Amino acid sequence: MGRIGGGTVRSSTDALARTLLSLATAVHALCALPLLGPVFGDAEWWTGPVTAVAAIAAVGAAAQWTRVPATVTSVLQLVALVMAVTGRYAPDAALLRTVPTPAAVARLVDLLFAGVSDIRTNVIPVPATDGIVLLVTLLLGVLLVSAHLMAVTLRVPGLAGAALLSLVAVPLTVHPRGVGGGAFAVAAAGFLLLLAVDSAARTASWGVRVPPRDRRGGRRWTAAASALRGLGAVGIAGTSVVLALLVPALVPTMTSDSVFSLVGQLRGDGQTVTTVDPLTSLRGTLTSGGDRRVLEYRTADRSPEYLRTHVLDAFDGENWTMSPVRADAGDRVEGPLPRVPGFAGEAAPGTVTTDVTVSADARGMDFLPLPYPSSTVRVAGEWYVDPDTLMVFSPHGEAAGLTYRVTSGFPEPREEDLRAAAPSAPGIDRRYLAPPSLSEEVTRLVEQVVADADTSFDRAVALQDWFTGGGFDYDLNPPRVPGGTDPLAHFLLQSRTGYCQHFASAMAATARHLGIPARVAVGYTPGEHVGSDRWVVRESDAHAWPELYFEGYGWLRFEPTPGEGQPTAAVPDYATPGPAEPTAADADGAEESVESAAPESAPPDEGAAAEQNPAPEERPTADGPAGDGVPGAVAAVSALTVLSAVPALLRHLVRGLRWRRARDAASLARSAWLELRDDLLDLGRPWNPAHSPRAVERALVEDGRLDADARAALHRVVAAVEAVHYAPGPFTVPHLAGDSRTVRRALTAASPPLSRVLALLLPRSLWWAARTAEPRRVRRP
Incomplete structure (x- = not known):
């Protein structure tokens, strides 16, 4: 020791x-x-x-x-x-x-x-x-x-x-x-x-380190050796x-401080511009379960345009990406923007002014949401415009808390003008025409869809109507694509389920295959109208849509996403063909049919006319003989009773057909989820299609009006929905219909009496589904 x-x-x-x-x-x-x-x-x-x-x-x-x-x-x-x-x-x-x-x-x-x-x-x-x-x-x-x-x-x-x-x-x-x-x-x-x-x-x-001896026998460190050893x-x-x-x-x-960037290169001489992947950010926003306010704006336009942030022009067969943009001094935003690419006309005389205020919580927004096309942007700070797409961006700042003014006002094209547009676009950049390599099955399917279309515009509308015609389902949690499978072919031929990103990407890719220049735009729908001239845009309004090019009219928006997925989305008027106007031959035929339908005999005399049209005091009433209105009143009450029972019968029929058609685990889970949605709507509860199943469950449980059995049943329904989307193998939750019935009874019992009556007599799920089954038409003033 x-x-x-x-x-x-x-x-x-x-x-x-x-x-x-x-x-x-x-x-x-x-x-x-x-x-x-x-x-x-x-x-x-x-x-x-x-x-x-x-x-x-x-x-x-x-x-x-x-x-x-x-x-x-x-x-x-x-x-x-x-x-x-x-x-x-x-x-x-x-x-x-x-x-x-x-x-x-x-x-x-x-x-x-x-x-x-x-x-x-x-x-x-x-x-x-x-x-x-x-x-x-x-x-x-x-x-x-x-x-x-x-x-x-x-x-x-x-x-x-x-x-x-x-x-x-x-x-x-x-x-x-x-x-x-x-x-x-x-x-x-x-x-x-x-x-x-x-x-x-x-x-x-x-132990203690001993320095080496010098020539004189002493021990000392040289300055350089001490510095190196100390280092x-x-x-x-x-x-x-x-x-x-x-x-x-x-x-x-x-200068990029993130490896998760899409644009980190230069096109020409300028500053490096870095941004996140717009489609990845879009999916994260839609599936976040929140609905925070992104921005609000004021405009006199009764039907505002979408607010676009990014344009994706490069397609590699699976993913859409954005070509690098440059921040040159000559492209700095100081008022008027460059001329709208491909537009041969002039701006409308009555321009629309939009004052946008971005929420202070909207972090990471380095591309301004703007209606397309815009003519001027008044914004503080260092912002640049890409002349090819009119995207306005900043290489250093962000839009959180920013207020800016945008002016726009370009005439909307007519259907007949678009049908007469040149089928080729000689001045268009070839990157918008790069055709994807589609499989034989997809090619055959696309050609069948546009078989009856004669012009490029008709083909574009045919594609749009095909996606929104009921054969596709909107779902923020689409089925996973099997390994080694083409995502586009899987979406078009097998799953037919997705959200706006899938529909926009598929329509843009198939349009390029048909020779129509196309790209994908990302941004927001107009949002919610909350005042005379005030609109609010939230996270659930994030959206993607295709833009197709027509010579002389530039890039035009189309809307292939089914209406139930994005209630605030709308098909533009020019892409919603109305009934054909009657031709002269049709009018002549109609007149002939009316004349042939008239009797050839002479008109009746005044006496006959008097017999057919008695005086008001002598006309029989709908209730029967004068002085006896009881049978008529009974008939009216009976008719009203039958009519009042029609919505309830329709709701019961929808529920029965929904469960009867459910055969496998996926369809059973989907039926239970749709029933939960309809039950909440019938009772006047809010429903946001962008919320995840877990977020809906959390909101209902935190409400505190469900008993233990109802909470357990609700959890089994949510687990079944999540398992269908995320479980690696088959997953079946038994008695989902019973769980759905348990949740419905608990929700009904926890609702006010007036809500119960309205849920029975006027179930909102019927007209809500009818309103969102087709994309809402927005008519320009």
Whole structure:
């Protein structure tokens, strides 16, 4: 024990070094937490992960100080992680509020599945729900246990730091802005601390370092050698971190702070413009389950146009993407926009002015929502316009909280003019005509659809009517495309189920096959009319639609998405052919038929006329003989009673046919979901088709008016709908019709008496379905 530098001293020093290294690894994990900050919309998400890190760090440090074997240490840390999450999320079902029991484990498993569902149905930044935070806590805990094993036991701190820094891949992959410099600097500081502690521990394990002798026999460090030795691994790592922060800011082509970008190149000389994938952002917005306000605007137009943000012109057979745009000084928005591509006329004399105010919560919007086509844009800041598409964008700023004014007013073309438009477009960019390679089955199907169309415009309308004619279903959770299958062929030939992205992409691709220049536009429908000249656009109004080119008229919008999917979507007047006007031959034929229908005999005399048309006081009443109105009143009451029962009978018939046609698990789940929708509508409850099944369930449960049996039945219906879309194999929930009936009775019992009566006599689901079965026509003033 008295041996200097012997086993006892060396062992104590090593235990202390490993204890400090264990704590440094935990500090590095805490420093890596800010990397996940951009993913969450709430600030309270970090308390759960911090608690788990503290528990794992305490166990790890105690195990190193008491010299517990490495394998046992990892097991103890995992146990501490489980106890930490149990004490936070299921304390009432646990032993001593921390030791997991079967009930506590079941609750944690349910939370995990709920977290996976929340991730699928929410857009970034996600809310800090218990399920999502539990997933993050477990992920960070497992990473910390692995990093502790690598840094303390295997003594490879660089690899341990890389494991924890892998968290940076999450925001870089899913968030449009990536990771901020502050969060990266904090994570890098934690990594440097881990390297510094490991370097000090290694030095301490070898004792005091003796400098070499010089020529005179003295021992001293040269200045250069001292600087290099002092720099060491920590200095090299710090230099690398500084370079990693400075080089992207100094190199123009590396200014993007996110690897999840679509446009990161230049077209000509200009600034780099980076934006998120519009279609991915669209799907995240529609399936988020929320309905936040995006913007509002004022306009005198009674039927406003869609608000377009992005134009996707490149199609690789599976995906639509946007060609790179440039931010040249000559294209800066300072009032009038460039001439509308392909439009040969002039702007309408009565222009429309639209004042747009973007919500302060609409983060990441670097492309302005604008009606197309627009003639001028008055906006503050550095904004540029792409002359080919008239998209207005900013390479540095965003539109959150911005107010701008747009003027438009171009005459809407007539059907006969579009039919007479030139079938070819000599001045159009060839990228809009690049035909996709369609399979033989799809080609044959498309040619059958347009077989009776003579002009390009007629073919376009035929395609649009085919998609909206009832053969396709709108669903935000379409069936998954099997591996190795062409997505377009699967959508057109097999599933025939999707949302606006699928319909817009399919119509644009098939239009190109027919020789019509086409592209896909992304933006918003006009939204909700809330005042005389005021409109509100929400997340559920996000939309995609095709734009087709006609020589002399430019790019025109079409609407192939079925009306029940987007209630605020509308088919433009020029794409909704009305009844054909009668020709002269038709008019002559009609006159001849009227004349031939008239009797050839002479008109009756006045007496006969008097007999056929008695005086008002002598005419028999509808109730029968004068003075006897009872039988007529009874007949009227009976007729009213029968008529009042017709809606209820129709609703009962729809319900019966719906369940009778359901044969497999998918159709049964869909029937249960549609019945829930109709029941809520009948009772006057709100229904948003953009909400996910889990969001609908959460809203009904939080309402607090469903009993335990109804909540269980509702959960089984939602589970069946989710299983059909997400389960890897066949999944059947029995007695869905009974569950649907249980939920309906509970909803009816919890509704006011007036709502029950209206649900029985005037079920809103009948006229709501009829109104959304066909796209709503919008007539221009």
